[in-house]
Amino acid sequence: MNHNTYTNPASASSSLIGQRIKHPRIATTIEECRLMLAAGSNANLILLCGPTGVGKTTLGDFLVEAELKSQVEELAANPGCIPAIRVEAPASGEREFSWRLFYQRILNALEGELDAPRTAYGVDPVTGRVVRPAGPQSNRLSGLRTAVERSLRNRGTRFIVVDEAAHLMRQCHPTRLEQQLDTLKSLSNEYGVQWILLGSYDLFELVSLSGQLARRTHVIHFGRYREDVVEDVRAFRGCLKKLGECMPTLKDVDLLRYSEVFHQNTLGCIGTLRTLLMRLDLLVAEKDWSEETLCTGLLTEAQVTQILREIVEGEERIAPGLKRHLLAPKNLQAKRVA
Structure with missing residues (x-):
C-alpha cells in the first residue's frame, strides 16, 4: 500500500533535502487549509499560491501527513484507506494538458505503479465471463478516468494536493479554462474529494481570467517573511x-x-x-x-531582482482580494475612491 508519505533518502547528501521545519507561516497556512477542508462541498477547489521558493511543496507534504495522522484509527481499521495524496501536475511538452498522464500519476499514488493497462472491464450477463469494451484498450483515457473514480471511492480519499497546478491551465486556451476545472469539480461532486491546487502567483492570474473560475475557488495566500515586519x-x-x-x-x-x-x-x-x-x-x-x-x-x-519583480507583481495582484476591501467601512471606501 502506498500512502505517499515522505521518506528521507539514505545517502548523507540526499538527506539534507529532507530537512523541513513547520515554521509559523506554514503552520498558519495549514490551519486555514484545514478549515476549508472542513467546509467539504462548499470548497471543492482550494487555490494556494505564493512566491517561488516559499515552500509550497513542503506545505503539501505537511498537509498529507497531518491528514494521515488525524485518520490513524481509520487507517488501523481499514488498511486500504488513503485519505490524502500529493501529486504533481505534469508538464508533458504536449500542446494540451495531458489528462492521461495526470490520471496515471493519481493511480500510481493510490494503487502503486502497475504495468497493466487500466481498462473498464465488465461481466457478460449471459455467460458470466469477464469482457472488455471493443476498440483499442491500452490505457484509454476513459478507462483511466474510470480507474481513478474507482480508486477514489475504494480508498476513501478526502483530498488531493496538486503541485505545479498552473500546468493544468497554462497548456490550454483561455476559453477552455472552465472545462479544465470542471473535470476536477466533477470528481469532487461525485466522490467528495477536494482539490488543493499549489502554484505561484501566475496560477492566481489564470484563475482570475474567468468569473466562473473565481467563484468556484477559495484562495489562500502563502506569503513570504517580510523584512519590514x-x-x-x-x-x-x-x-x-x-x-x-x-x-x-x-x-x-x-x-x-x-x-x-x-x-x-x-x-x-x-x-x-x-x-x-x-x-x-x-x-x-x-x-x-x-x-x-x-x-x-x-x-x-x-x-534576486527577477524573483523580487515576480513577487511584487503577484502580491499587488492578490492582496486586494485577500484584504476583503468590501468589508471596510463605507467612509473609508469613499476616501479610497476620492
Whole structure:
C-alpha cells in the first residue's frame, strides 16, 4: 500500500533535502487549509499560491501527513484507506494538458505503479465471463478516468494536493479554462474529494481570467517573511537557526550574524533559504567557512531582482482580494475612491 508519505533518502547528501521545519507561516497556512477542508462541498477547489521558493511543496507534504495522522484509527481499521495524496501536475511538452498522464500519476499514488493497462472491464450477463469494451484498450483515457473514480471511492480519499497546478491551465486556451476545472469539480461532486491546487502567483492570474473560475475557488495566500515586519524578521531568524543546525558543516557557524544578508538574498522565502543553505553547506565542506564562501553561495543580483519583480507583481495582484476591501467601512471606501 502506498500512502505517499515522505521518506528521507539514505545517502548523507540526499538527506539534507529532507530537512523541513513547520515554521509559523506554514503552520498558519495549514490551519486555514484545514478549515476549508472542513467546509467539504462548499470548497471543492482550494487555490494556494505564493512566491517561488516559499515552500509550497513542503506545505503539501505537511498537509498529507497531518491528514494521515488525524485518520490513524481509520487507517488501523481499514488498511486500504488513503485519505490524502500529493501529486504533481505534469508538464508533458504536449500542446494540451495531458489528462492521461495526470490520471496515471493519481493511480500510481493510490494503487502503486502497475504495468497493466487500466481498462473498464465488465461481466457478460449471459455467460458470466469477464469482457472488455471493443476498440483499442491500452490505457484509454476513459478507462483511466474510470480507474481513478474507482480508486477514489475504494480508498476513501478526502483530498488531493496538486503541485505545479498552473500546468493544468497554462497548456490550454483561455476559453477552455472552465472545462479544465470542471473535470476536477466533477470528481469532487461525485466522490467528495477536494482539490488543493499549489502554484505561484501566475496560477492566481489564470484563475482570475474567468468569473466562473473565481467563484468556484477559495484562495489562500502563502506569503513570504517580510523584512519590514518585526514578527516576520524574528520568525525568519528562527528558521535560519533551525535549518543551519541541520547542515553538517554549518551547525557550528554563527549564521544569525548574517541573517539580514540571508533575508535580503532569499526575499524571506524559506524554500529558497533551505536550497541556499544546502548549497553553502557543500561549498563549506570543500573550501571551509569564510565570507567569500558565503558570497559564492548566495543568489546573484540578477536572480534576486527577477524573483523580487515576480513577487511584487503577484502580491499587488492578490492582496486586494485577500484584504476583503468590501468589508471596510463605507467612509473609508469613499476616501479610497476620492
